[in-house]
Structures are given as structure tokens and as C-alpha cells.
Amino acid sequence: MSIFTFARRALALALPLVSLLSQAAPFEMAVSPSRFELSAKNGERVGQSIDLHNLGSAATALSVRTLDWSYSEEGQITYHDELLPGSCRPWVALERRTVKVPAQTKQAFRFQVTPPADAPRGECRFMIAIEGVEPAQQTIIQGGGANLSLPVTGRIAVAVYLMLGGAEPKLEVQQIGMREMAGKRIPAITVRNSGDAHGRLDGTVDAKDAKGRDFMLAVEGTPIMPGQTRHLALVPKAEDGQTALQPSYPVKASGMLDWDKGSFKLNADFQ
Numbered sequence: 443m444s445i446f447t448f449a450r451r452a453l454a455l456a457l458p459l460v461s462l463l464s465q466a467a468p469f470e471m472a473v474s475p476s477r478f479e480l481s482a483k484n485g486e487r488v489g490q491s492i493d494l495h496n497l498g499s500a501a502t503a504l505s506v507r508t509l510d511w512s513y514s515e516e517g518q519i520t521y522h523d524e525l526l527p528g529s530c531r532p533w534v535a536l537e538r539r540t541v542k543v544p545a546q547t548k549q550a551f552r553f554q555v556t557p558p559a560d561a562p563r564g565e566c567r568f569m570i571a572i573e574g575v576e577p578a579q580q581t582i583i584q585g586g587g588a589n590l591s592l593p594v595t596g597r598i599a600v601a602v603y604l605m606l607g608g609a610e611p612k613l614e615v616q617q618i619g620m621r622e623m624a625g626k627r628i629p630a631i632t633v634r635n636s637g638d639a640h641g642r643l644d645g646t647v648d649a650k651d652a653k654g655r656d657f658m659l660a661v662e663g664t665p666i667m668p669g670q671t672r673h674l675a676l677v678p679k680a681e682d683g684q685t686a687l688q689p690s691y692p693v694k695a696s697g698m699l700d701w702d703k704g705s706f707k708l709n710a711d712f713q
Contacts, residue, residue, distance in 0.1 A: 469574040469596025470498035471543070477601040484606060485559040491550045492570065492600055496543040502574060503542050506551060508534050509569040509599065515670050521569065521599070530566035530604070533557055540575075555604055563607030565639040565668065569599040603640060611641025613666065613701050618710045621673055629659060629676040629693065629712040635666040642666065646679055647697030647708050651689035661699050 472495040482488045496502050508531045510522040525531060537552040553570060574596045617632040635641050642665055646658040658679040666672045676695070680686040692713040698705045 469502070471495065471502060471504070471572065471574065471596065471598060472497060473572060473598050473600055475600075477603070479603045479605075480555075481605045482555070482557060484557050484561045487554055487556045488604065489552060489554045490602075491552045492572075494541070494543050494549045494551055494572065496545055496547050496549075499545050501542055501544050503540065505540050505573045505575050506536055507539065507571050507573075508536070509571050511567070511569050511599075511601075513665060513667055515672050517664055517672070521571075529568070530555075530557070530561075531568050533561075533566065534568060536570075553602075555602070557604070557606055561606055563609050563638065565609050566602075566604040566606060567640070568602055570602060572598045572600065605639050609639040610637050611635050611639050611666070611668070611702055612637030613641045613643070613703075613706075615706050616671065618708060620712055623673065623675055629695070629710075630673045631661065631676060631699070631706075631708070632671065632673050633666055634671045635668055638668050640665040640667050641701050641703075643674060643699050643701050643706075645697070645699045647676070647695045647699065649678075649689070649693050649695040651687075651691065651693045653690050655687060655689070657687045657689065659693075659695050 474493045474495065478490055480488055480490070494504070510524070510526040510529050510531060512520045512522065512526070514520075533555050535554045535556070541549065541551060543549045551572075555566065557566060612635065614634050614636070615631060616634050619630070620627050621630040621632075623630060631643070633643060642663050643661045644663055646660045649657050649659045651657070658681075659676040660679040661676055662674040664672075664674070666674075678686040678689060692711055694711055696709045698707055
């Protein structure tokens with residue numbers, strides 16, 4: 443389980459009950475785990491908990507809510523406060539809407555998902571948004587006024603995936619080669635997901651560049667949603683805190699990349 447810490451970010455939104463001159467406290471929170479990947483039967487209640495870690499020197503007030511989200515083939519995430527078609531957020535029960543975590547303390551926050559008996563086969567996906575708020579905003583949230591227009595001092599979004607009825611990914615490699623990504627030409631692997639649940643590639647492969655230097659290429663581990671075809675970067679892996687090698691092309695690479703239901707063999711010349 444990994445822990446992600448997010449620095450405070452101020453949103454330029456005004457709320458009449460909050461003085462524009464007030465100074466927001468730092469948002470020094472971390473959570474564990476960073477995501478949940480679960481399976482369940484229809485009508486079966488699934489309960490889990492998130493550990494909230496306050497790393498700061500003062501107690502932090504938080505609001506907790508669910509959000510729908512979408513993830514593009516280009517790797518762009520979008521959050522949706524409104525219910526998207528087919529949303530499973532009505533199945534989710536949160537322990538409470540607000541929580542205050544004392545300084546230098548870990549606190550568990552519980553949630554439950556109860557898919558109905560007639561839920562279709564597929565993957566229930568939602569985010570649990572943990573947001574820092576000031577006391578005035580917290581009062582509004584407790585009164586049912588929480589929405590995306592509320593200013594927050596920081597957010598951590600925890601993804602929850604719940605597979606129902608045997609839903610699973612079905613990945614296939616379509617292409618391996620050099621590709622223009624983020625303004626640079628780099629090694630990449632193109633993967634199609636024809637299943638009904640998200641999938642991921644994981645792992646590294648051995649590589650040698652034109653100067654005879656040995657290094658590892660690691661595959662981008664972001665999700666491939668059902669029906670998507672995504673281009674995933676293969677990037678040099680830094681070892682022992684060192685700066686990642688900048689390879690001289692051509693690069694030869696070979697090895698295995700894993701996913702939930704198997705592995706793909708990679709044997710390629712990147713030029």
C-alpha cells in the first residue's frame with residue numbers, strides 16, 4: 443500500500459461566509475491505501491476503511507464525499523459531482539461527511555458499498571474525495587450544501603473499483619514502438635482492453651542503448667478502462683535514487699510485462 447501526500451492548493455473561489463483575509467491552514471494529509479480493487483456478489487455488502495494520516499502540527503478538518511470520474515485514452519482524469527449515467531455512487535454509504543483528525547495522528551474512515559441484487563455484470567467505479575475545509579465550510583457541508591463550488595485547501599481522491607458478476611479486463615497488445623508523447627519521441631506499448639473491467643500493465647524489461655549501457659524500462663501503470671485503447675510509455679527506471687539514464691538510440695529491450703490475467707512478452711528495437 444502506498445501513501446500519497448498532497449501539498450496545499452488554494453482555489454480562487456469566494457464563499458460569503460469566509461473572510462477573504464483569513465489564512466488557510468496547511469493541508470498536510472496522507473492516505474493509505476491509494477486505491478481499492480475489490481470483488482463482490484450482488485446484494486453483498488462490502489466494507490473497507492481508509493487510514494487518514496495528519497502529518498501536520500495542527501488538527502485538520504476534512505469533508506468526505508463521493509465523486510464520479512472519467513479517464514480518457516490520453517490519460518486525462520475528470521471529476522464529476524453530478525451522477526453520471528450508470529453511476530454506482532447511490533450504493534455507497536460513508537461513515538460520516540466530516541471528520542477532524544488530530545495533529546500527528548492516524549485515524550480510520552470507513553465506507554460500505556452494497557450493490558443491489560439485480561446489479562448488472564460490470565465494474566462499479568467511484569472516487570472518495572477527502573478535502574480540507576475551514577470551519578465555516580464544514581458547517582455548510584454538515585447541512586447538506588457540499589458541492590464543487592466550495593473552496594477547499596486540498597484534496598486527495600481515492601479510487602474504488604468493485605468488480606461484479608465476474609467482470610474482468612481483457613488486454614491485448616496492438617503495437618510496440620516509438621511514439622510521440624508529451625512532446626517527446628519515446629518507447630511505448632499500445633494496449634486494447636476489450637473486457638468489462640479496468641486493467642493495468644506492470645513491470646520492467648531489460649534494455650541496452652547504443653552506447654552499450656544496461657538499464658531497465660518501466661511501463662506506465664495507469665488504468666486502461668473497458669473499451670479503451672491506450673498508448674503507455676516505457677520510461678528508463680532510476681536506480682537507488684540516481685537520475686534516470688537518458689538512452690542513446692537505438693535501444694534493444696526484452697522481458698515480460700504483467701497484467702491481472704497473464705503476461706506479455708516484449709522483444710523490441712526502439713529507434
